Structure formats: C-alpha cells, structure tokens
Amino acid sequence: MKKSYTHLEYEYAIKIRKPVFTVVLSDSLLHKKAYEDSSMQYFETTNISLYEEFKAIVLSKMVRFINDIKDIRIAVLSSLYDFSKNPSILGWVREISSITQTTIHKCYKCGKEELLPLKPDFNEDEGLDILIKINRWHKINVDRPGYGSGLDSMNVDFELCDECLATFVDSLVLKKLIYGDEYWDSIEEDFVDVEN
Ligand SMILES: [Zn+2]
Incomplete structure (x- = not known):
C-alpha cells in the first residue's frame, strides 16, 4: 500500500x-x-488504516481544528504569525499578505484573534466598521530591554485587544494621569460612556 501525496509531502x-503546522477539518465540518454535497467524497474509504495512521502523526504536532x-x-495566517515570532526560524517575511492586504491581530493577553484589512477602504460600505475594528487593536513595543532587565534580550513586541488594554490601564495606580482630570470630575455615568 502506498502513502498519499499529502502524507509524503508532510514527511518530506x-x-x-x-516548520510545520496543520489545519484539520473537524469531523463535524466533514x-x-x-x-x-453528496457528489464529493469527504471521508477516506479505501485506505482507512493508512489514513488513521497519518492523522495520528499529524495530530501529535501543532494543530488547529477548523x-x-x-x-x-x-x-x-495565525500559524504563520507564530512562526514569524519564533527567533529560531530564519529568513522569515512578515505576516502581511501583499495580495490581500490583510493582517492578523492577536491579543497576547486573552488570545483573541482577528483578521483585518491593513487599512479601511471608505469606498466600501463597511469602511467605518473596519476602521473601528482596526482601532480596537494596540501594538505594544518596548524594543529589546537591555542587560539588567528581567526581560533582557527578549523582543517585547506584541499586541493587545481593546478590552485587555483598557483593563490593564484601569489597573494602574496612577491611571489618573492617563484619564486626566475630567475623569475625576465627571459623574459615574460619564465615565462608563468614556470607557465604551
Ligand atoms: Zn485581549
């Protein structure tokens, strides 16, 4: 019995x-x-044991179910992003796709992910929606802290979603310096409005 091309490619x-990552279609999706669509065959019926063997190998590695x-x-794009952050993989090109002009956003705090255009197209109806979505992502970059820092030599460059950044800012003892005087003078309802 022969292995499938997918199996051979994977082994190669x-x-x-x-670097390998795997996207597996969930059984429920299949x-x-x-x-x-009954005209297509979605399940392996001929070489079941080989298929199961291959699937077991694949599932033992980095995998995402769809x-x-x-x-x-x-x-x-999310997996490519992870590779791009791995310093042991050389010669990597940033995750922006020049054809689609989209980028993946990842919140390092809560793990949320969102695929968005690089910039909104206001000729489209959804332009404003896209702008709002883009503005709800925040890049945090403090470069590489140097010798003596607890984060010495690490590349502290990541992204937070709006909720996680707001929660972090709200946890600061000196948040008053960020929110400003109006925050302290305003009544409770106003503050809720500002946050949302
Ligand atoms: Zn988050």
Missing part, C-alpha cells in the same frame, strides 16, 4: 526541518459538507 517537510471553511484563512 519534517525531514528537511521545515459531516456537514458530506450532507450538503469548524468552518472560512476559518482556514485565519488559521493559516
């Missing part, structure tokens, strides 16, 4: 030490697809 990638076809894009 491992052999030449290419069942859904099979139900919607419940919706549209999530494939975000899963791929």
Whole structure:
C-alpha cells in the first residue's frame, strides 16, 4: 500500500526541518459538507488504516481544528504569525499578505484573534466598521530591554485587544494621569460612556 501525496509531502517537510503546522477539518465540518454535497467524497474509504495512521502523526504536532471553511484563512495566517515570532526560524517575511492586504491581530493577553484589512477602504460600505475594528487593536513595543532587565534580550513586541488594554490601564495606580482630570470630575455615568 502506498502513502498519499499529502502524507509524503508532510514527511518530506519534517525531514528537511521545515516548520510545520496543520489545519484539520473537524469531523463535524466533514459531516456537514458530506450532507450538503453528496457528489464529493469527504471521508477516506479505501485506505482507512493508512489514513488513521497519518492523522495520528499529524495530530501529535501543532494543530488547529477548523469548524468552518472560512476559518482556514485565519488559521493559516495565525500559524504563520507564530512562526514569524519564533527567533529560531530564519529568513522569515512578515505576516502581511501583499495580495490581500490583510493582517492578523492577536491579543497576547486573552488570545483573541482577528483578521483585518491593513487599512479601511471608505469606498466600501463597511469602511467605518473596519476602521473601528482596526482601532480596537494596540501594538505594544518596548524594543529589546537591555542587560539588567528581567526581560533582557527578549523582543517585547506584541499586541493587545481593546478590552485587555483598557483593563490593564484601569489597573494602574496612577491611571489618573492617563484619564486626566475630567475623569475625576465627571459623574459615574460619564465615565462608563468614556470607557465604551
Ligand atoms: Zn485581549
């Protein structure tokens, strides 16, 4: 019995030490697809044992399960992003796709992810919505702290979602210096408005 091309490709990638990540379509998605379109075959029926063997190898590595076809894009870009942050992988190009002009945002605090255009297109109806979504992501970059720092030599460059940044700012003892005098003078309801 022969291995599938996908299996062979996978083994070759491992052999030449290419970073590998796997996107696996969940069984529920496959069942859904099979139900919607009976003309396609979504399940391996001929080489079941080989398929199961390959699946077991793949699942032992870095893997993301997909419940919706549209999530494939975000899963791929998210994994590429993770590789781009791995200093042991050399020669990496940043995660921005020049064709689609989109970028993946990741909140390092809560793990939320969002795929967004680099900038809003106001010719489109959704331009303002996109701007609002982009503005709800915040880059934190303090470069590489030097010798003596607890974070010496680490690349402290990450992103937070709006909620996590707001929570962090709110936890600061000196937050008054950020919120300003109006924050202290205003009544409680006003403050709630400012935050939302
Ligand atoms: Zn967050």
